[in-house]
Amino acid sequence: MYQLEEPIFFYVMIGIPALAFLFLLVQLWRKRTQDHFASNGLLKKLSPTRSLFKPILKLLVLCLVVACLSFALVNPKIGTKLETVKREGVDVVFALDVSKSMLAEDIAPNRMEKSKQLVTQIINSLAGDRVGIIGYASSAFPQVPITTDFASTKLFLAGMNTDMVSSQGTAITEAISLAQTYYNDEEQTNRVLFIVSDGEDHEGNVAAIVEEASQMGIKIFTIGVGTDKGAQIPIKRNGILQYYKRDQNNEMVITRLNTATLQEIAEGANGEYIDGSSTKEVVETVTAILNGMDKKEFEAKQFTDFKDQFQWFLAGALFLLIFDVFLLERKTAWLKKLNLFNEGE
Numbered sequence: 001m002y003q004l005e006e007p008i009f010f011y012v013m014i015g016i017p018a019l020a021f022l023f024l025l026v027q028l029w030r031k032r033t034q035d036h037f038a039s040n041g042l043l044k045k046l047s048p049t050r051s052l053f054k055p056i057l058k059l060l061v062l063c064l065v066v067a068c069l070s071f072a073l074v075n076p077k078i079g080t081k082l083e084t085v086k087r088e089g090v091d092v093v094f095a096l097d098v099s100k101s102m103l104a105e106d107i108a109p110n111r112m113e114k115s116k117q118l119v120t121q122i123i124n125s126l127a128g129d130r131v132g133i134i135g136y137a138s139s140a141f142p143q144v145p146i147t148t149d150f151a152s153t154k155l156f157l158a159g160m161n162t163d164m165v166s167s168q169g170t171a172i173t174e175a176i177s178l179a180q181t182y183y184n185d186e187e188q189t190n191r192v193l194f195i196v197s198d199g200e201d202h203e204g205n206v207a208a209i210v211e212e213a214s215q216m217g218i219k220i221f222t223i224g225v226g227t228d229k230g231a232q233i234p235i236k237r238n239g240i241l242q243y244y245k246r247d248q249n250n251e252m253v254i255t256r257l258n259t260a261t262l263q264e265i266a267e268g269a270n271g272e273y274i275d276g277s278s279t280k281e282v283v284e285t286v287t288a289i290l291n292g293m294d295k296k297e298f299e300a301k302q303f304t305d306f307k308d309q310f311q312w313f314l315a316g317a318l319f320l321l322i323f324d325v326f327l328l329e330r331k332t333a334w335l336k337k338l339n340l341f342n343e344g345e
Helices: 007-037 040-046 053-074 111-125 150-158 172-180 206-215 259-268 279-291 310-325 333-338
Strands: 002-004 076-089 091-097 130-136 140-147 191-197 218-224 234-237 240-244 273-275 296-308
Touching: 007 053, 053 310, 091 111, 091 140, 091 172, 111 150, 111 191, 111 279, 130 150, 130 172, 140 150, 140 172, 172 191, 172 206, 172 218, 191 259, 191 279, 206 218, 206 259, 218 259, 218 279, 259 273, 273 279
Parallel strands: 091 130, 091 191, 191 218, 218 273
Antiparallel strands: 002 076, 076 296, 130 140, 234 240
């Protein structure tokens, strides 16, 4: 297991294309200046030991130096020990709606991205809890099993989109049924399911499955994403609008937030409805809900004793800089024999 202490310093690698661009400019300027001074044949006689390969090699060395310095600043850390630790928390499962209606842009940037942002911020606010993620549209599918690995959970969450299920619909009943299989600890008294959706087009007997979940001790909280006014559903390819979704009568589809359905689901399983328009308010509400629940102690394995690795990259950068000092632009004997660029022809 590894950690990146300061990943923002990866931006230092922007210096690599900058160096390559400056190198190209210098070479063009040098070529133009030399052409004014003498012909190519005369230049070869005046400087027979000058290498065409060495400047490129020096550029590669400097680029590697920048890369090494970037990694040194980021400071990767490697976990050296796997320990079993005791944590206290609640089992929290998120069911994320990935139907096409979640592409509506009545809430910025769109309902899908807003939903992922809400779940990400909620996970960031958690402490000792375990989390899992379910995606659903016409059917439900497990995205992340119940786990304490928040980093991996957020990584899989970021990859969720409305193309994950080919056929459309909103099978909320399947999502709740699948969530019931996530709670694998029979002693866990607090089981929480957050359904993040616009509440549209829910299929099946929702009331029956909600009651079944409630009997299993699962509290369902719904987070509504969208507006009552609604919006069209844009279908894009590579970020470019192709068309707006239409129904079977060729009428423009307007998707609206169905608050009533989401409230009915939440009330049927001892939960509550949460307005998802404000990320800050959602996180505060969810934090208050979870903090008010009894925590269960459980064991979890995690890496400890993370050790800094920046010194290896710093040493590599220093070695390459020293190598660059002794890397002169004239030909060396072995390199001249190789004649990589047919310089003698």
